[in-house]
Amino acid sequence: MAEALVIRNLSKRFGGLRAVQDLSFAVQDGETVALIGPNGAGKTTSFNLITGYYRPDTGSVFAFGRELVGLRPHEICGHGLARTFQVARPFGKMTVLANVMTGAFLRNKNLDTARSRARTAIEFVGLSAKEHTPARELTTIDQRRLEMARALATEPRLLLLDEVMAGLNHAEVDQAVALIGKLSKRGLTIVIVEHVMRAIMAVARHIVVLDHGQKIAEGGPKDIVANQEVIRAYLGTGYRYEAPAGDAAC
Amino acid sequence: MTHIWKTRPWFWVAVLAAIALVLPLVVSNPFAVDIFIRVLLFAFIGVAWNLMGGYAKQLSLGHAAYFGLGAYTSTILLIRFGISPWIGIIAGGVVAMLASLPIGALCFRLRGPYFAIATIATAQVLMLLFLKFRDFAWGAEGTTLPNLGDAPLMMQFDSKAAYYYLALALLALGLAITYRIERSWMGFYLVAVGEDEDAAEAIGVDTTKIKRHIYLISAFLTALGGTFYIQYIYFIDPNTAFSFNISVEAALVSIVGGIGTLWGPVVGTILLEATSALLQSWFGSGHGGVQLTVYSLILVSVILWRPSGLIGVFSDLYRRFTYAGAARAKEVPLDG
Amino acid sequence: MLATLAQAVVNGLLIGGIYALVSIGVTLIFGVVKIVNFAQGEFVMIGMYISFFLASTFGVDPLLSLLISMPSLFAIGVLLQHFLIRRVLALGDMPQIFLTFALSLLLMNIALLLFTANYRTVQTPYSELTFHIGPVYFAVAKLIAFAIAMLLSALLYLFLHGTDLGKAMRAAAQNREVAMLMGINPDRVFCVAVGVALALAGAAGSLLMPFYPAYPLVGQIFVLMAFVAVVLGTLGNITGALIASLMMGVAESLGVQFVGADSGLIVVFVMLLLTLAFRPNGLFGGWAR
Numbered sequence: 001m002a003e004a005l006v007i008r009n010l011s012k013r014f015g016g017l018r019a020v021q022d023l024s025f026a027v028q029d030g031e032t033v034a035l036i037g038p039n040g041a042g043k044t045t046s047f048n049l050i051t052g053y054y055r056p057d058t059g060s061v062f063a064f065g066r067e068l069v070g071l072r073p074h075e076i077c078g079h080g081l082a083r084t085f086q087v088a089r090p091f092g093k094m095t096v097l098a099n100v101m102t103g104a105f106l107r108n109k110n111l112d113t114a115r116s117r118a119r120t121a122i123e124f125v126g127l128s129a130k131e132h133t134p135a136r137e138l139t140t141i142d143q144r145r146l147e148m149a150r151a152l153a154t155e156p157r158l159l160l161l162d163e164v165m166a167g168l169n170h171a172e173v174d175q176a177v178a179l180i181g182k183l184s185k186r187g188l189t190i191v192i193v194e195h196v197m198r199a200i201m202a203v204a205r206h207i208v209v210l211d212h213g214q215k216i217a218e219g220g221p222k223d224i225v226a227n228q229e230v231i232r233a234y235l236g237t238g239y240r241y242e243a244p245a246g247d248a249a250c
Numbered sequence: 251m252t253h254i255w256k257t258r259p260w261f262w263v264a265v266l267a268a269i270a271l272v273l274p275l276v277v278s279n280p281f282a283v284d285i286f287i288r289v290l291l292f293a294f295i296g297v298a299w300n301l302m303g304g305y306a307k308q309l310s311l312g313h314a315a316y317f318g319l320g321a322y323t324s325t326i327l328l329i330r331f332g333i334s335p336w337i338g339i340i341a342g343g344v345v346a347m348l349a350s351l352p353i354g355a356l357c358f359r360l361r362g363p364y365f366a367i368a369t370i371a372t373a374q375v376l377m378l379l380f381l382k383f384r385d386f387a388w389g390a391e392g393t394t395l396p397n398l399g400d401a402p403l404m405m406q407f408d409s410k411a412a413y414y415y416l417a418l419a420l421l422a423l424g425l426a427i428t429y430r431i432e433r434s435w436m437g438f439y440l441v442a443v444g445e446d447e448d449a450a451e452a453i454g455v456d457t458t459k460i461k462r463h464i465y466l467i468s469a470f471l472t473a474l475g476g477t478f479y480i481q482y483i484y485f486i487d488p489n490t491a492f493s494f495n496i497s498v499e500a501a502l503v504s505i506v507g508g509i510g511t512l513w514g515p516v517v518g519t520i521l522l523e524a525t526s527a528l529l530q531s532w533f534g535s536g537h538g539g540v541q542l543t544v545y546s547l548i549l550v551s552v553i554l555w556r557p558s559g560l561i562g563v564f565s566d567l568y569r570r571f572t573y574a575g576a577a578r579a580k581e582v583p584l585d586g
Numbered sequence: 587m588l589a590t591l592a593q594a595v596v597n598g599l600l601i602g603g604i605y606a607l608v609s610i611g612v613t614l615i616f617g618v619v620k621i622v623n624f625a626q627g628e629f630v631m632i633g634m635y636i637s638f639f640l641a642s643t644f645g646v647d648p649l650l651s652l653l654i655s656m657p658s659l660f661a662i663g664v665l666l667q668h669f670l671i672r673r674v675l676a677l678g679d680m681p682q683i684f685l686t687f688a689l690s691l692l693l694m695n696i697a698l699l700l701f702t703a704n705y706r707t708v709q710t711p712y713s714e715l716t717f718h719i720g721p722v723y724f725a726v727a728k729l730i731a732f733a734i735a736m737l738l739s740a741l742l743y744l745f746l747h748g749t750d751l752g753k754a755m756r757a758a759a760q761n762r763e764v765a766m767l768m769g770i771n772p773d774r775v776f777c778v779a780v781g782v783a784l785a786l787a788g789a790a791g792s793l794l795m796p797f798y799p800a801y802p803l804v805g806q807i808f809v810l811m812a813f814v815a816v817v818l819g820t821l822g823n824i825t826g827a828l829i830a831s832l833m834m835g836v837a838e839s840l841g842v843q844f845v846g847a848d849s850g851l852i853v854v855f856v857m858l859l860l861t862l863a864f865r866p867n868g869l870f871g872g873w874a875r
Contacts, residue, residue, distance in 0.1 A: 053448065072458075073451035082453065089449035091442050102442045105435040106454035114435065154453050309683055356863050362679040363622035366687075367813050368862050371855045378852045498691070505684060539698030539802075546692035553681045553688065554673055 004029040004158055004189040005081075010049055010059035019045040021213040023059070027158070027206075032180065032190040034204035036197075036224075038234050042213040043193040044086055047160055050191075051083045052076045064157060078106065082156035086163050086193075088143035092136030096127055096146055099135050103153035121149040125179065141168060148179075158189040165196045177202045197235070201225075209234060270418055274411040283410045287482065289523045290417035291475055295496070296503035296515025297424035298471035302464045303501055304510035305437065307444030308358070312369030313472050313500045315353065315376050316346040318491035320473025321480040322380065322387060325395065328404070330386065335405035339477040346473035347466045354465045358458065361447075370497070377492035392487025395480070405481045413482050420478060421516070424471055428512050431467075440464060444510065472500070495542075502545060506552050508559025517561045522548065589721035594843040595836050596722055602835020603732035606739060607790040609812035609819070609827040611783035614742075616816065617759040617824070618779035621671055624686040626812060627805025628693035629659055629784045633791020634800035635701065641708040641795070648708055648795035649730065652788075659788030663781035671780065672773065690805070697802035705799035713796050731793035738789055739828055742782065746824070755779055807851070811838070814858040 005027040012020045020042040027033045035043045048054045050061050052073040061068040068076050077083075082103075091099050100118035101111075108114055122128055125145040130138065135146055144164050151159060165176050173196055180203045184190055194200050200207065200221070207224045209217040211233040217224060224230055274283055295317065302308050323345045324338025333341075357368040381390045400408040407413060431437045439460045442450040447457045480486045499522075507518025525548070526541050533540050552560065608626055615623045636655040640646040646654075670689070674681040715726040746752035758765040758775045766772055790808065791800075798804075812827075815834045819826030834854065841853030 051452065053451075072456070073448075074454045074456045077452060077454035085449065085452070089446050089452075091445040091449065093445055094438075094441060098438060098441075102438040102450070102455070103453040105438060109435045111434065150453055307679060309680060311687075356859060360862060363624075363683050364817065364862070366683055367622075368859065371810075371858045375852065375855045375859070378855070501684070505680065509680060539695040542691055543695040543699060546688045546695065549684060549688040550670075550692065553685050554670070557674075557677055557681045 002029045003027065004031070004064060005050070005191070006060075006062040007046075007050070008060045008062070010046070010061065011057050012045060012049055012054055013057055018213045020049060020056075023210070023213070023215055025208045025215065025218060027189055027191060030184070030187050030189055031205055032184050032192065032203050033206045033208060034200045035191060035193045035208050035210060036195070036200060036234065037210035037216075040212075041210040041234075043210055044162055045213075046210070047083060047162055047191075047193065050076075051081060051160065077154055077156075080155075080157035081160065082151035082154045082158075083160040084144070084147045084151055084162055084164060086166075088140065088147045090135035090138070090143050090146050090150075093134065095132050095134055096122060096138070096149075097131045099146055100149045100153045103150040106154045117155075118149075118153050121152040124152065124182075125149045126175075141172065152183075156188070158191065159183065161190065161192045161194075163193055163195065165194055165199050168196070173199050267422075274414045280410055283414055285523060285527050287410070287414050287417050289519050290414070290421050291479060291482075292499055292503055292523065293516045293519035294417065294421040294424050295472055295475045295500045296507070296519055297421065297428055298468050298475065299500035300504040300510065300515050301428060301431065301440075301471075302461075302468040304504050304514065305432075305440035305444060306461060306464055307510075308461060308465070309362075309366050309501065310357075310369040310468075311366045311497050311501060312353075312371070312373035313468070314492045314494060314496040315349065315369075315373040316469040316472035317476035317479070317496045318373070318376060318380070318488070319346045319349055320476030321486055321491040322476075323473070324477040325393075325480055325486050326386060328395065329393065334403055335477055335481050336403070339405070339474055342473040342477045343470040346469040346476075350465045350469035351462070354462050358461050358465075370494075373492055373494070373497055377488045380488040380492065388487070390488065392485060392490070395484045395486070397484065405477075413478075416478060420471075420474055425512065425516075427467065427471070432512060436460070436463075441510065502549060504559075506548060506560060508561030511559065511561050514559050514561045517564065518559070521560065590843060591840075592722045594839045596724065597728075598836030598839030599832055600725070600728040600732045600835070601839070602832035603735035604790050604794055605808065605811045605815060605835050606828045606831035607735050607786045607793075608808045609815040609831045610739060610742065610824055611786040612809075612812045613816045613819065613824055613827040614779055614783045614786075618755055619667070619671060619675070619776050621675070621682055621686065622813075623780075623783070624683070624809065625690035625693060625805075626783070626787055627807070627809030628690050628697075629662070629787035629805070630791045630794070630808050631697060631800065631802065631805040632662075632693070633659060633788035634795055634798075634804060635697065635706075635791075636788070637792040637795040638706045638708055638800050641710075642706075647710060648792050649734070651795075652734070652792045655788040655792045656785040660781040660785040663784030664777045666784070667777045667780035668773075672776070690809075694802050694805070701802060703801060703803075705801050707799045708795050710796045725797060727796040731796070734793055735790070738786060742786070743824070745782075751775070751778060810851075810854060810858075811835075814854055814861065817858065818861050 003026050007026070008024050010020055010023040011018070023042070023046060035046060037043055045054065049056045050068065052068065052071050052075070056069055059069070064080060066079060068079070071079070091102065094102070097115070097118055100121050101114045104114040104117040104121070108117070119128070119131070122131060125148050127142060127145050127149060130142065135143065138146060148161070148164060165173050168176060177199050180190060180192070184203070192200070192203065204221060207219065207221060208215060209224060209230050216233060217227045217230045219227070225235065273286060277283060295313065299310065299313050303310055320339070320342030323342035324335045327333040327338040327341060328335055353372045357365050357372065360368055380387050383389060398404050398406050400406065402412070431440070439450070439455050442455055443457050443460055450457055476491060480491065503518035503522055504515045505518070506522060507516065508514030522545060525544055529540050529544060556562065608630055612623055612626050615621055633655045636658060637648040637651040640651040640654060641648055670685060674685050710727065712726045712730070716723045717726065718724065746756055754765065754770045754775050755778065757768065758770055758772060762772065811831070811834050815830040816827050818833070819828070819830035834857070837857060838853055845853065
C-alpha cells in the first residue's frame with residue numbers, strides 16, 4: 001500500500017512552549033488514523049502544521065508525492081487535503097448550500113455543477129432539509145456537519161477531522177462513526193483528532209498518541225489501550241477496551 | 251406564481267431604468283440635474299467600493315487614491331498631449347489598476363482597522379505627492395480644463411443631460427459587473443473571504459489572489475469616476491481629486507444603503523444626497539459642517555440600529571406589502 | 587549642524603510627549619476593549635476647546651484647566667463606552683471601525699459648526715518663554731507639557747500595575763474569558779479604560795493649548811501620529827506606544843528640519859506604510875505586555 005501522508009521530524013515552538021516536538025508518523029492510502037492525547041498535547045497544532053496554517057520550525061510533511069511545507073493552506077487543499085476546524089467556522093451569512101458550493105468551486109467553477117456537487121455532499125452528511133438555512137442559525141452540531149460537507153465538496157483524497165464528535169450524544173456519535181466508515185469505504189484517507197474513545201476504536205485502524213507535543217505511542221487500537229504509558233498519560237487506569245460494536249458507554 | 255416572483259425584480263429594474271432614462275427630459279432645472287449627476291456618480295463609486303469593501307469586507311478608506319489617479323491621468327493626457335479623455339478614462343483605469351497592485355500588496359497584510367488606516371495613508375501620500383508635482387501636474391494650484399465647447403469626442407458637452415447619461419452608463423456598468431460577480435464563483439469566494447479568511451483558505455480559496463483581483467476591478471471603476479468628475483467640473487487640483495471626502499462617501503453610501511448588496515450603494519446615495527440637497531435648500535451652502543454632521547449622524551444610527559443597511563428596511567416593507575396584497579387577493583374569489 | 591540636529595531632536599522629543607498621551611489612549615482602548623478609536627484625535631480637540639474657553643472666558647491657565655478637561659473627558663469616555671461602543675462589541679469589523687470613524691466625523695463637523703474653522707490660541711505668560719542649554723533652546727510651555735505628559739504616563743503605569751482595577755484591566759487585555767472567570771466585570775473595566783484613555787487625550791489638549799492653536803480638524807494630525815506610534819510600538823503595548831511616540835516626534839521634527847517644512851506629514855505617512863510593510867507586529871517584539 002502506498003503512503004498518503006508522511007510526517008517526518010515535525011517541530012514547532014511558540015516562544016518557550018514546544019507545541020510539537022520531533023513528530024513522525026505515516027498514513028497509508030485509504031487508511032483511517034486517529035491522533036489522540038490530552039488537551040494541549042499538540043494535536044490541533046499538528047493539523048495546523050500539516051495544512052499550512054503554521055510553518056514548522058523543522059521537519060517535513062509529504063503527501064501524495066509532494067512536499068507541503070511552505071505551501072499556503074489553499075494550495076494544500078488544492079493538493080487534496082481538506083480539514084475541519086475544532087470550533088466550526090462556517091460562513092455565517094451564507095446558506096448551507098452556498099457554504100458548500102464555495103467548497104465545490106475549487107474543482108469546478110461552473111455554478112450548476114458546483115450546486116449539484118454541493119447537494120451531494122450536503123445529502124451525504126444529512127443536512128438536506130436545511131439547505132437554505134443561513135449557516136449562523138444552525139446548531140453547533142449541524143455547523144460541524146456543514147463544515148464536513150464543505151470540506152468534502154473540495155473532493156479531497158485525505159480528510160483531516162478535528163474533534164468532529166465533541167459534545168455529541170450516544171446516537172449522534174454512532175451516526176458520525178457510520179459517516180466516517182462510509183467515507184473510508186469510498187477510499188478516502190482520514191486523519192482524525194478525537195477524544196471519544198468509543199468512536200476512535202470503531203473507526204481507526206492505527207492510532208498515534210501525543211503528549212506534550214511528542215509521540216508517546218503508536219499502533220493498533222488494542223496495543224494502544226494496553227500501553228502503560230498511554231494509560232498513564234491519557235486514558236487513565238479506569239479505561240477498559242470495549243469491542244467497537246459494544247454498547248457500553250464511555 | 252414562482253414565475254412572477256422570479257420576473258418581478260427585472261420588472262422593477264426596467265421601471266427604474268425607464269425613469270432614469272426619461273428623468274433629464276422631464277426635469278430641466280440645472281440644479282436638479284446636477285444633483286442627479288452627483289447621485290449617479292457617487293452611487294457608481296459606492297458600487298466600485300462595495301465590490302471590495304462590501305462583499306470581501308476589505309474596508310478601504312482610501313479609494314480617493316484611484317479616483318485621483320484616474321482624474322490626473324486623463325487630464326494630463328488631455329492637456330499635455332491632447333489625447334481625448336475617452337482614451338484617458340481607460341488609461342486612468344489602467345493606471346489605477348497598476349497602482350492597486352503595490353498598494354494592495356502592502357495593505358492586504360493587515361486586517362480590519364489597520365487595513366483601513368493603511369489605505370487612508372496611501373491616498374494621503376498620493377495627494378501630498380501631487381501637491382509637489384508642479385512641473386507636469388500643476389501642484390497645489392491645480393488647473394482648469396480647456397473649454398472646447400460642445401466637443402463630444404473630447405468628452406465635453408453643452409447639455410447637462412449628456413453628462414447625466416454618461417454617469418448613468420457608468421452606474422449601469424458598475425451594477426452589471428457586480429451582478430455578474432455576485433452570481434459567479436467569484437461572488438461566493440468574495441463573501442467567504444469577507445466572512446472568514448482562514449476558513450476560506452481551508453477550502454481552497456486563494457484569499458490573497460481574490461482580494462488582489464477584486465481590488466483591481468474596484469480601482470479601475472473608481473478611476474473612471476475620477477475622470478468623469480473632472481470632465482464635468484472642468485477643474486483639477488490634488489485636494490479635489492484625492493479628497494478624503496471621496497473615500498468617505500464611497501464607504502458611507504454603501505454602508506448606509508447596505509454593505510455587500512447589489513443595490514445598497516444606490517439606495518444609500520439617493521438617501522444621503524437627498525438629505526444633502528434638502529440641507530442646502532434649508533441652510534444654504536454657506537454652513538460648512540452641516541452636511542457631514544448629518545451624514546455622520548445617519549451613519550451612527552445605521553450602525554447601531556441596522557448594521558446590514560437600510561436596503562433591508564425597504565425589502566422588508568416591500569415583502570410585507572406584497573404579502574399583505576397576496577393575502578387580500580386570496581380572500582377574494584377569482585370569479586367573484 | 588550638530589546644534590541644528592540637537593535642536594530638532596529636542597523639539598521632536600517634546601512634542602512626542604504629547605503624541606504619547608494620545609497613543610497611550612489608543613493603545614489602552616485597543617488592548618482592553620479591542621477597538622481602534624478613530625475619534626481619539628477629536629477628544630484632544632475637545633480638550634483644547636475646553637481649555638481655550640476656560641482661558642478666554644474665565645482667564646483660567648490652560649495647565650490648571652487640566653483639572654477640568656481630564657474629568658470631563660473621563661466622563662465622556664464612560665458614556666461613550668456604555669452607550670455606543672458596548673453595542674458594537676459583538677459585531678464585526680465594519681460596525682466597530684465605522685462607529686468611531688463616524689464619531690470622529692461628527693465631532694469634527696459639530697466643532698466646525700459651533701466654533702468655525704478659525705484658529706484659536708491662548709497666550710500665557712510662559713507661551714513665548716525659552717531658555718537655552720548651550721546652543722539648544724527649550725520652549726518652556728513645551729517642556730512643561732512634556733513633563734506633565736511623562737508624569738501622567740508614569741501615573742497610568744502605576745495605576746495599571748499597582749491597583750486592583752488596573753490589574754483587572756491588564757487581565758482583561760490579556761484574556762477576556764479568563765478575566766471574566768476571575769470575576770472581573772468587563773463592562774466596568776471597559777468603561778474605565780475608555781474613560782482613562784479619553785482623559786489622557788483631554789490632558790494632551792490642555793497641555794497643547796499654550797503653544798498650539800485649536801481648530802476643528804486639529805485632532806487629525808494627532809490621531810495619525812498615534813496610529814503610527816501604536817503600530818510601531820506593537821498594538822496594545824503601552825510602554826511600546828510611549829517610546830514609539832517619542833521616536834515619531836523626533837522623526838517628524840527631523841523631517842521638517844532637513845527635508846522641508848511641509849514634509850512632516852509625508853514623513854509620518856511613509857513611516858506608517860514602511861512599518862506596516864516590514865514590521866506589522868511592531869518594533870517591540872510580539873504581543874509583549
